[in-house]
Amino acid sequence: MYLLMKRIGILIILAITLHSCNLLSAAGITSGGQPTKQAPDKLTSSTANSVENVDHSTWDALLKKHVDANGMVDYKGFEKDRSKLNNYLEQLSSYEPSKEWSVQELLAYYINLYNAYTVDLILNNYPVESIKDINGAWTKSIVPVGNKTLSLGGIENGVLRKMNEPRIHFAINCASMSCPKLLDEAYTAGKINEQLDRATEEFINSDKNEISKNSAKLSSIFDWYKKDFISDKTPTIIDYVNQYSTTKINSGTNVSYKNYDWKLNEQ
Template sequence: MYLLMKRICLLLIIALSLHSCNLLSAAGITSGGQPTKETPDKLTSTTANSAENVDHSAWDALLKKHVNADGMVDYKGFNKDRGALNKYLTQLSSYTPNSDWSVQELLAYYINLYNAYTVDLILNNYPVESIKDIDGAWTRSIVPVGNKKLALGGIENGVLRKMNEPRIHFAINCASMSCPKLLDEAYTAGKINEQLDRATKEFINSDKNEIGKNSVKLSSIFDWYKKDFITTETPTIIDYVNQFSTTKINAGASVSYKNYDWSLNEQ
């Protein structure tokens, strides 16, 4: 009887463990086996050091056509160009990124992958008032990469966040008003550092934050992902923001966070 109870307990522990692993995967924490190179402290833009150079020109053309300077998206226009979008998505998904790709190529690939499949998700559910109205928007495995399928949350949390480049938070767009704007050009390895800097500066100095010398009200992004911005060089959120803010914040300034507007970023 004792041995039987012990065996039942062991089976329950294993079952709970497997269930927990499934929950972690569903929450988009795992990388799905994707390569996650660490970004160097001084990232340079280059296409010269990679086994693969992905052509993102099709996505670039679509963004220039359907995204305005404020990052607002013409989803109806995107829908009319569904053939071109589907062709680009198929192209992206045909790749199997590996460790022979440079960190520049990996960053550009996964940022574009996230953004393009987010637009696709909205179109598949259009009309919709908010991405949060879509069941499993970030947890369902809807993004094919090679012979695997990833969740949008997996691309963000399991891949991009593990690459030690906090500026990715201002490059990926969650189709919402409080999100960093969708850049009207594709990210590329040849411009990645300058593009990440541009996205970060524009977001921090936009109305998504209220920055004064002695008091700041920041986007909730800085609260949700606080640990990504804290390093030995930037030990506080203020230190990180001051690298890009046109208004320099005093060290003892009070910090609070704004409510997040999840309504659709539609023109």
């Protein structure tokens, strides 16, 4: 009887451990086996030195057609082009990224992967007022990549955030009003540095932040992911923001954070 109870206890512990590991992976604490190359301090745009150059032209055309200059999305229009979106999603999922890919290709691939599958998630639950109304939006494994299935949280936290490139926070879009806007073009290795700069500059200088010389009321993104923006070069959030802000915030200014608007970013 004692041995039986001991075995049952071991099985319960094992089941809990496996369940916990699955939850951790889904929440993006692990990379799900995806490559996480470190971006250099000075990233350059390039299609060289990569075994793969992914064609994102289908996604680029869809974005130009269904996303306006303010990053607002025509989800009904995307639904009408569902077959084209599905073809692109299938194309992305057919790849098995590796460390033989350049860091530029990896960044463009995972940013587009996140954004395209976020649009897909909204369409699968449309009409919806907020992505937060969708159960497990960031934790469920819904993104097939090769023989793996990732969560949106896994792509963000387990892959992109581990690539030493904080500008990714302004490139991925969570389908919400307070999110950095969805860029109306696909990210590509050949333009990745300029695109990340554009996304970051536009976000920091938008109404998502309230900035003056002696006041800084910033997006909650800078609070949630604070450690991603802090480095030897930018020891404070103000230092990071001042790299891109047209209005420079005085050193030592008190920083507060704005409430996040999770309403759908629909045209």
